[in-house]
Amino acid sequence: MIQINLNLVFTIINLLVLYILMKKFLFGPVIRIMDQRKEMIDQQFEEAKKTEDRANQLQKQYENALKSAKEESYQIVEQAKLEAKAQAERTAEEARVQADQLFAKAQADIASEREYAMRQMQGEIGKLAMEAAARIVGSQAGEEQDLSMYDQFIEKAGDPDDNGSC
Known part of the structure; x- marks a missing residue:
């Protein structure tokens, strides 16, 4: 049988008192x-998850902003190309108009110079004809x-403008 000793x-x-005190x-x-x-670590995990979610959201926003910036820059470049093409066409048209104006002015100048030269030649021919006639007639009859x-x-000689020759 088991003996219960007072020491035991x-x-x-x-041991029971020690367990209760320790507890x-x-x-x-x-x-x-x-x-x-544990609560503090859980809170830090929650904050880390929130921070990661915010970072992902910001990353998506930045990617969208970058995408729209690329699209906008592409549109700006396309618009600049269209404007440059339109400006080049306007410049070419202005140059054509100026060239046409210069050509028309040159033709007008040539026509007026030709007319002036024809008048001078007619005057010279007239003087020569008068001198020849005066020599033939032998005297000056009058103006x-x-x-x-x-x-x-x-x-008798004909008007040079009538037959189109110069």
Whole structure:
């Protein structure tokens, strides 16, 4: 049979008291500290997850902004190309208009110079005809007769503008 020794009873009582004291003064605070640490770690994980979610959201926003910036820059480049092409066409058209104006002015100048030269030649031809007629007639009959002879000569020679020759 089991003998219960007084020493054994005291040891069991001591162990029970020690267990109760340890539970109250040691295990309780340690468990509370561990629970607090666990809550703090859980909060940090939650904050880390929130931060990661915000970072992902910001990354998506930045990617969207970058995409729209690329699209906008592409549109700006395309618009600049269209404007440059339109400006080049306007410049070419202005150059054509100026060239046409210069050509028309040059033709007008040529026509007026030709007319002036024809008038001078007619005058010279008229003088020569008058001198030739005066030599043939032998005398100077007068200015009125000279003019009528000049008119007759021009009529017989023909007007250069009538037949289109120069």
